[in-house]
Amino acid sequence: MTLSALNADVIVDQLNAGDLTATDCVQHFLDRIQTHNADLNAFISVSDTALEQAETIDKRRKAGESLGCLAGLPVAVKDGICVSGQPTTAGSKMLENFSAPYDATIVERLKSAGAIVIGKTNMDEFAMGSSTENSYFGSTTNPWATDRVPGGSSGGSAACVAGRLAPVAIGSDTGGSIRQPASFCGITGLKPTYGRVSRYGLIAFASSLDQIGPMTRTAKESALLMSVIAGFDPRDSTSSKEHVSDALTSLETPLKGIRIGVCRDHLHEGLHWEVKTKINDAISVFKQLGANIEEIELPHSNSAVAAYYIIAPCEASSNLARYDGVRYSFRAQANDLEEMYRNTRGQGFGDEVKQRIILGTYALSSGYYEAYYLKASKVRRLIKQDYDEAFQKVDLILGPTTPTPAFKLGQHTQDPLAMYLADIFTVSANLAGIPAMSVPVEPSSTGLPIGLQLQGRAFEENTLLRAAHQFQNETHWHMTSPAEPWRTQS
Amino acid sequence: MEDSVLNSNSNSQSNNRQTVPFNDAKIIIGLEVHVQLDTDSKLFCGCSTRFGEAANSQTCVVCTGMPGALPVINQRALELSIRTGLSLNCRIARSTKWDRKNYFYPDLPKGYQISQFDQPICGPGHLDIQTTEASGQPRRIRIERAHLEEDAGKSIHDESNDRQSSKIDLNRTGTPLLEIVTYPDIRTAAEAKAFLSELKLILNYIDVSDCNMQQGNLRCDANVNLHIPLRGQQIATPIVEIKNLNSFRAVERSITFEAQRQFEGWQENGVTIADAPKQTRGWNDHTQMTTLQREKEDSADYRYFPDPDLIAVKIEETQIKQIRSQLVQLPAILRELLVKEYNLKPDDAAVIVSQGRGVVDYFLTVADGCENSRVANNWIGQEVLRHLNESNQTIQQYPVSHQQFTELLKLVIAGTLDQTRGKEVLNAMVEHSISSEEAIKQLGIKSVDNSELVTLCETLMDENQNVVEQIRSGNEKAIGMLIGKARKKNPNANPGLVKAMLSKMITG
Ligand SMILES: [Zn+2]
Numbered sequence: 001m002t003l004s005a006l007n008a009d010v011i012v013d014q015l016n017a018g019d020l021t022a023t024d025c026v027q028h029f030l031d032r033i034q035t036h037n038a039d040l041n042a043f044i045s046v047s048d049t050a051l052e053q054a055e056t057i058d059k060r061r062k063a064g065e066s067l068g069c070l071a072g073l074p075v076a077v078k079d080g081i082c083v084s085g086q087p088t089t090a091g092s093k094m095l096e097n098f099s100a101p102y103d104a105t106i107v108e109r110l111k112s113a114g115a116i117v118i119g120k121t122n123m124d125e126f127a128m129g130s131s132t133e134n135s136y137f138g139s140t141t142n143p144w145a146t147d148r149v150p151g152g153s154s155g156g157s158a159a160c161v162a163g164r165l166a167p168v169a170i171g172s173d174t175g176g177s178i179r180q181p182a183s184f185c186g187i188t189g190l191k192p193t194y195g196r197v198s199r200y201g202l203i204a205f206a207s208s209l210d211q212i213g214p215m216t217r218t219a220k221e222s223a224l225l226m227s228v229i230a231g232f233d234p235r236d237s238t239s240s241k242e243h244v245s246d247a248l249t250s251l252e253t254p255l256k257g258i259r260i261g262v263c264r265d266h267l268h269e270g271l272h273w274e275v276k277t278k279i280n281d282a283i284s285v286f287k288q289l290g291a292n293i294e295e296i297e298l299p300h301s302n303s304a305v306a307a308y309y310i311i312a313p314c315e316a317s318s319n320l321a322r323y324d325g326v327r328y329s330f331r332a333q334a335n336d337l338e339e340m341y342r343n344t345r346g347q348g349f350g351d352e353v354k355q356r357i358i359l360g361t362y363a364l365s366s367g368y369y370e371a372y373y374l375k376a377s378k379v380r381r382l383i384k385q386d387y388d389e390a391f392q393k394v395d396l397i398l399g400p401t402t403p404t405p406a407f408k409l410g411q412h413t414q415d416p417l418a419m420y421l422a423d424i425f426t427v428s429a430n431l432a433g434i435p436a437m438s439v440p441v442e443p444s445s446t447g448l449p450i451g452l453q454l455q456g457r458a459f460e461e462n463t464l465l466r467a468a469h470q471f472q473n474e475t476h477w478h479m480t481s482p483a484e485p486w487r488t489q490s
Numbered sequence: 491m492e493d494s495v496l497n498s499n500s501n502s503q504s505n506n507r508q509t510v511p512f513n514d515a516k517i518i519i520g521l522e523v524h525v526q527l528d529t530d531s532k533l534f535c536g537c538s539t540r541f542g543e544a545a546n547s548q549t550c551v552v553c554t555g556m557p558g559a560l561p562v563i564n565q566r567a568l569e570l571s572i573r574t575g576l577s578l579n580c581r582i583a584r585s586t587k588w589d590r591k592n593y594f595y596p597d598l599p600k601g602y603q604i605s606q607f608d609q610p611i612c613g614p615g616h617l618d619i620q621t622t623e624a625s626g627q628p629r630r631i632r633i634e635r636a637h638l639e640e641d642a643g644k645s646i647h648d649e650s651n652d653r654q655s656s657k658i659d660l661n662r663t664g665t666p667l668l669e670i671v672t673y674p675d676i677r678t679a680a681e682a683k684a685f686l687s688e689l690k691l692i693l694n695y696i697d698v699s700d701c702n703m704q705q706g707n708l709r710c711d712a713n714v715n716l717h718i719p720l721r722g723q724q725i726a727t728p729i730v731e732i733k734n735l736n737s738f739r740a741v742e743r744s745i746t747f748e749a750q751r752q753f754e755g756w757q758e759n760g761v762t763i764a765d766a767p768k769q770t771r772g773w774n775d776h777t778q779m780t781t782l783q784r785e786k787e788d789s790a791d792y793r794y795f796p797d798p799d800l801i802a803v804k805i806e807e808t809q810i811k812q813i814r815s816q817l818v819q820l821p822a823i824l825r826e827l828l829v830k831e832y833n834l835k836p837d838d839a840a841v842i843v844s845q846g847r848g849v850v851d852y853f854l855t856v857a858d859g860c861e862n863s864r865v866a867n868n869w870i871g872q873e874v875l876r877h878l879n880e881s882n883q884t885i886q887q888y889p890v891s892h893q894q895f896t897e898l899l900k901l902v903i904a905g906t907l908d909q910t911r912g913k914e915v916l917n918a919m920v921e922h923s924i925s926s927e928e929a930i931k932q933l934g935i936k937s938v939d940n941s942e943l944v945t946l947c948e949t950l951m952d953e954n955q956n957v958v959e960q961i962r963s964g965n966e967k968a969i970g971m972l973i974g975k976a977r978k979k980n981p982n983a984n985p986g987l988v989k990a991m992l993s994k995m996i997t998g
Contacts, residue, residue, distance in 0.1 A: 082558045095557065102551050104558060203557040208798035236560050237800050315798055318590050321601020322555040326658065337656075341594055364592070364793035373795060 022072030071114025104201020121156030145489030151181030176426025183451025198233030256290030317360030534561030555599030580615030859896035
């Protein structure tokens with residue numbers, strides 16, 4: 001078996017056993033990036049210190065030092081997360097030449113566990129998008145069908161794990177940006193509970209919705225990464241002090257008797273027929289595992305996309321005000337201050353970002369604030385109440401991650417609404433702050449991956465990971481990789 | 491036809507306006523005071539708040555608005571705000587939250603200021619100020635709210651060469667400010683000044699801010715307009731906000747100027763609050779005038795919304811109780827104490843209290859020790875304060891301890907030292923940092939016994955027989971001449987005792 005076929009937990013075991021050196025491991029993935037990134041465009045930048053870090057790990061291991069639980073494991077990190085001394089662009093021209101002056105908390109934690117950040121992955125500009133087509137650095141392609149999008153905004157992270165350019169990756173999810181690309185690329189992705197993982201060092205899109213999480217091939221790998229990145233951070237006031245228990249130890253606890261809710265409404269309208277079929281097949285697997293399937297209702301979920309597309313742009317319009325050309329960002333030529341602001345922001349941001357800033361600015365303006373921001377906040381509370389009620393009856397909620405498999409590059413670029421509907425099943429979890437993950441089910445007849453979404457109670461990531469892991473014990477979809485060389489689907 | 495009617499109408503109104511005297515106009519003043527809280531670190535990051543360091547040396551990823559950096563509230567700033575609120579009789583919020591005030595400015599790194607919009611940490615309160623009103627009653631100025639916010643940075647415009655360049659210093663960015671907003675209860679420029687002085691004194695007593703106005707640690711905006719009685723109605727002139735007043739004098743003078751300017755403007759054009767938007771004006775110290783900065787149709791749209799990076803702060807009753815229990819006595823209480831318990835005149839009490847808690851304590855100890863508060867007040871109010879003022883020292887640096895001072899005053903009160911000799915002794919004590927005993931020795935001051943006094947008086951009478959005659963013939967004042975001469979012969983002789991003995995010997 002080649003190194004790129006191995007799961008992260010196996011790689012870590014081999015590194016610990018001395019069967020593999022960190023240097024060889026990192027070199028292997030750097031070589032794959034070198035060979036394949038031109039096709040995928042999954043990475044915006046590749047670390048020039050990764051090999052050096054690997055050598056250090058090998059030396060320390062040889063010297064008998066005790067190392068962290070990920071020592072020597074290469075990890076790809078979304079380019080919206082700060083890695084000290086590395087370019088951190090958030091997919092924008094605005095930060096094309098920005099080198100982060102500090103490590104995000106999760107990067108600090110990964111590093112101290114011995115993980116090696118091998119590169120920064122492509123993304124929709126400032127995480128605004130569902131296809132990675134809004135990146136200033138060009139679209140990422142889907143390794144399952146190179147004429148299709150990988151999803152977004154964490155499209156680079158999803159594509160590099162699916163294409164085995166990195167064993168595991170880190171993404172961020174504001175309205176589905178981990179789960180939707182995971183679904184499109186046939187990998188496992190977890191958006192943790194809001195507050196579970198520190199946002200310090202994550203370039204903000206919508207602060208009350210953003211959350212960092214793992215994007216991996218297996219649920220077990222996600223559990224492994226969560227054991228490192230989750231937990232309270234005094235530098236993030238919204239991070240939670242809720243106790244984090246080790247997900248790895250509970251993965252095999254039987255699912256017998258677990259109550260899984262299915263919202264029938266989500267298995268009808270607008271759903272691709274194959275998505276429906278494969279999700280129903282997945283439900284049968286859970287039944288075999290001893291789960292009780294129950295019907296639930298989420299009456300306000302049809303308003304979720306509307307509320308999301310008010311709240312997220314409102315916060316974004318303020319979060320992105322700092323890119324004004326005064327300090328570190330791109331600065332356009334101008335004769336006076338006002339012109340400098342106009343030119344910098346006019347030239348530095350892409351169309352989707354500008355559109356959302358305008359939308360958010362409008363919605364926060366006096367006279368409109370109540371009708372938009374406050375009303376959307378009310379809807380958000382109702383959505384959260386729906387979940388609270390549903391979780392009285394069930395332990396997990398199961399459904400499709402997206403209404404369709406990956407669409408073609410350019411298919412929705414002229415139709416923002418169609419693009420926004422790709423988030424229809426994912427945004428609710430962000431609005432409610434609950435954890436949710438996407439797990440691969442059987443692909444479509446044409447070989448396109450399909451994702452199953454599991455949502456759980458706040459801070460019960462372990463239940464999600466446990467259910468996903470045991471589903472993966474029974475299935476093999478997550479372990480299939482696109483055949484190389486990668487092809488277009490049609 | 492209609493035009494002429496309008497014209498005549500406005501002419502007659504104009505004539506009416508000309509007849510109103512300025513003194514009939516009521517000045518309506520509300521203040522917004524920005525106080526820099528005396529914390530070691532900034533409001534949302536760990537950077538130091540020290541003044542005068544090299545530009546941009548006290549910054550970090552948080553206060554320079556780097557991508558991904560997040561704010562964390564400084565608990566000390568919350569505590570100082572609560573302490574201030576309690577001292578201003580404010581209701582302290584049980585839950586207070588943070589809002590973003592969005593606007594673009596080069597010295598505002600995030601493109602928004604973290605402030606408090608609808609749930610300020612301190613709710614309504616009041617502050618009583620002393621006025622010169624005949625009634626002697628204090629005036630109560632109501633406080634609307636006090637909220638915490640972060641300061642912006644400083645823009646430095648270099649116009650020394652053709653290519654004008656601007657530089658930004660972010661050292662001040664993120665420094666905690668408490669903005670105290672009054673209701674428009676203030677009626678004169680003097681009251682505005684009195685309010686600020688009292689506020690500054692309180693902040694000083696409770697150790698919340700050093701209120702150094704030169705360093706911009708206390709800044710004030712004044713909202714001013716006039717209510718003018720005209721034919722049984724109150725006409726209000728447009729409200730003007732005078733920005734960034736950096737001294738008490740600027741506050742007083744700008745309000746006086748603005749009231750006059752608004753009155754003359756109204757007489758000229760009759761424009762009222764209904765006709766014109768709120769104006770922002772700046773005070774120019776050189777021209778002693780306010781000048782138009784901007785006229786806003788509506789208040790600028792700052793698009794306030796709750797800051798999603800911060801959580802609401804819950805303030806527990808126990809925390810408020812604890813801060814309240816540690817509150818020091820406020821100036822008003824101490825003034826009352828000095829008047830009621832120490833029999834000082836209100837003005838004298840005000841002088842002592844205005845010097846700060848250290849001087850008050852010094853006074854109280856000395857007054858208690860020498861058991862004569864009037865003498866203590868005279869000596870401290872004049873000699874000590876003059877010295878502190880001239881040498882720019884604090885009472886803690888004053889060379890004479892309260893024990894030494896008490897000892898000196900005891901000698902004066904007992905008549906052992908007269909006023910003049912007493913002051914000579916005090917000067918020696920200050921100059922050489924010595925005790926009263928040592929000073930007396932150094933100055934050669936000895937007590938004069940009765941037989942010496944008798945001899946002295948006899949000599950004086952012999953040498954000045956004509957003066958003695960004058961006194962005998964009823965000119966009692968002439969005795970002053972003898973006392974003067976007695977001082978020259980023996981500076982230690984107590985003039986009071988000399989006088990008593992002389993009059994006894996001369997007139998029997
Ligand atoms: Zn700082």
